[in-house]
Amino acid sequence: MRQDSNAYIIGFATAVCLVCSIVVSTSAVALRERQDRNKVLDRQTQVLVVAGLLEEGQNVSPEDVESLFDEHIQIRVINLETGGYEDSIESSTYDQRKATKDPSASRAAPANNAGLTRLPDNALVYQRVEDDAVQSLILPIEGKGLWSTLYGFIALAPDTTTIQGITFYEHGETPGLGGEVDNPTWKALWVGRQAYDSDWAPAIEVIKGAAGPVAEDPYRVDGLSGSTLTARGVTNLVQFWLGENGFDPYLERLRAEGSGS
Numbered sequence: 605m606r607q608d609s610n611a612y613i614i615g616f617a618t619a620v621c622l623v624c625s626i627v628v629s630t631s632a633v634a635l636r637e638r639q640d641r642n643k644v645l646d647r648q649t650q651v652l653v654v655a656g657l658l659e660e661g662q663n664v665s666p667e668d669v670e671s672l673f674d675e676h677i678q679i680r681v682i683n684l685e686t687g688g689y690e691d692s693i694e695s696s697t698y699d700q701r702k703a704t705k706d707p708s709a710s711r712a713a714p715a716n717n718a719g720l721t722r723l724p725d726n727a728l729v730y731q732r733v734e735d736d737a738v739q740s741l742i743l744p745i746e747g748k749g750l751w752s753t754l755y756g757f758i759a760l761a762p763d764t765t766t767i768q769g770i771t772f773y774e775h776g777e778t779p780g781l782g783g784e785v786d787n788p789t790w791k792a793l794w795v796g797r798q799a800y801d802s803d804w805a806p807a808i809e810v811i812k813g814a815a816g817p818v819a820e821d822p823y824r825v826d827g828l829s830g831s832t833l834t835a836r837g838v839t840n841l842v843q844f845w846l847g848e849n850g851f852d853p854y855l856e857r858l859r860a861e862g863s864g865s
């Protein structure tokens with residue numbers, strides 16, 4: 605067959621497409637398990653960082669992450685509305701994001717500023733436990749920024765209000781602008797501030813401009829310059845998850861029990 609004939613060109617192009625699609629689909633299938641494991645590892649690393657068990661950017665092996673996580677972190681499932689534990693649900697395999705999309709495991713979210721349309725019936729909480737005492741309550745948070753939904757964690761001390769850390773493990777905000785939510789210097793500004801005011805209403809907010817020191821300005825965090833909309837999104841989502849439709853029923857239970865256990 606002549607190399608410049610239509611049949612040759614079409615045949616050649618089809619063969620190249622076939623080979624490429626086989627290579628792409630084989631690698632997608634072969635790598636899926638590794639990708640899933642890396643996702644879990646990343647989530648575990650973020651929980652360890654926000655709980656103060658790992659330094660930001662610290663170089664640790666996957667095995668060390670897993671053993672640190674198993675040693676110090678307990679995962680519990682709670683009923684969001686009642687705030688009670690749902691120990692019949694296997695916490696290690698419960699997928700909160702999947703449940704949020706499943707009509708049989710979620711409900712329509714009430715009107716909110718965090719851009720949330722559905723809420724899972726049950727949510728994960730991570731507890732850092734040392735010598736049988738809870739040292740940190742690590743709560744998953746999510747909500748709309750400017751361009752994307754931000755997913756992360758906020759860690760509270762057992763008093764349920766002192767912030768120990770915040771982190772976002774997934775978002776699509778602009779690097780250098782809204783993406784500065786990942787800046788360790790900015791995240792450090794949250795540590796020691798108060799999530800709730802003296803009436804237990806969610807109070808922490810990202811302001812425009814600079815906040816004062818923790819002791820004098822406990823409810824405010826510096827804004828992100830040029831990123832007012834992402835910063836507003838962070839305030840809205842954090843306040844939502846601290847509120848009555850988020851983790852407040854759970855935290856209220858802990859306060860009533862007088863402990864984080």
Ligand SMILES: Cc1cc2nc3c(=O)[nH]c(=O)nc-3n(C[C@H](O)[C@H](O)[C@H](O)COP(=O)(O)O)c2cc1C
Nearest residue numbers: 750777778781782783828829830831832833834835
């Ligand atoms: C290409 C581009 C990307 C932007 N990305 C963000 C962003 O990720 N987050 C954000 O809040 N604002 C972003 N902005 C800026 C917003 O459009 C808006 O001007 C800004 O939030 C106002 O913040 P300021 O009052 O601090 O200047 C972006 C603007 C441009 C042109």
